[in-house]
Amino acid sequence: MAITAAMVKELFKATGAGMLDCKKALTDANGDMAEAEKILKEKGLAAVAKRSERATSEGRIYIKQAGNKIGIVAVTCETDFVAKNADFIATGEKVLDEVLAKGYTEANDELKNMVLDFATRTRENMSLSTVKLIEVPADASAGMYIHTDYKQAAVVVIKGSADDKVKEFARDCCMHLVAETPAYNTRAEVPAAYIDEQKNIFKSQMDQDEKMASKPENVKEGILQGKINKHLSEICFEDQMFVKDDKKTVKAKLEEVAKSVNATLSFADINLLLLGK
Known part of the structure; x- marks a missing residue:
């Protein structure tokens, strides 16, 4: 059966496959459009499998x-x-x-x-x-943000009020998440094993510092705990300094917003998505 340009164009529109692939599939299928589509699909699936x-x-x-x-x-x-x-x-x-x-x-x-x-x-x-x-509960506010590259995004739901001020804060929190990429939401989520590992790293660094050698053990312990607290404040969302007000933590800012709308607020859902990272 002769394969016409119109047939190739029709198959192209139906499948999105290349023109040459469409012509070959129609030739192999002796002009049968359904069979040609099946051939192209099987060919495409095989190619996808190879790239899996x-x-x-x-x-x-x-x-x-x-x-x-x-x-x-x-x-x-x-x-x-x-x-x-x-x-x-x-x-x-x-x-x-x-x-x-x-x-x-x-x-x-x-x-x-x-x-x-x-x-x-x-x-x-x-x-x-x-x-x-x-x-999103009735008494809650949701914020959404997708970065310009569409590979970084966040959704935050704050329970306790549907006030516009809370909605604005929820969206600001989304922007904060994308900008600061915290590893955890709260300190309670940080595994004890991770904290112990960080303590060992900081302790090793302190042991190599000559100025630390003469300090009393209780002073060293206080410095070590201070380093741990600082590290946790950098990797936990609620303890990070808020991106739009670096004088307050995210948690403190939440409390400030709660006071302004006369409500008790809490984070109900926190989602950070990062493609390719």
Whole structure:
């Protein structure tokens, strides 16, 4: 059967595969459009499988609120070129819409196949790395922020008030998270083993300091504890100096905002997403 340009164009529109690939698939399928699509899909899946071990450090984070729900989706890929592709962006947006519409809280086959369908056409390794659904209580405020590179984002929910001042603070906290990238939210979350490891590091450094040798043990212990406290204040979100007011910690700023709206506030949900890090 003769393969016409119109047939190739039709298959191209249906699959997004290259023109030469479309022509070859139609030739192999003797002009059968459905069979040609199947050939291209199988070819694309095979290419994706071969690339499954390739690093996916590029991609895009998507965040959207619908009613009292906030959906978070992250789709990773191999190259920045694909991450900026309009179809790649649209694919992630469709996945996010499904998450919000159906209340999905994790990546399932339906969502993964939406990404896989696009991956087979680009023959690039892709992954649906994050799917999360957050419910915002009636007495709470939510903040959302996506950095300009779409690879850094945050969502913060503060319980206790839906006042605009609290909403503004919640968004500022999102910007703080992206800027400071804390490892933990509170000191209570820091593993004891990690603290012990840091103590040993600081103690070793102090033992090598000649000026420390003559100091009493209780003084050394006080200095060691001071170093630990300073380190924890640098890696814990609530103890960090607030990015918009470096005279106050995040926790102190939360209390200040709470006083201004005459409410008791607390962090209900803290999410920091960093692609490729």
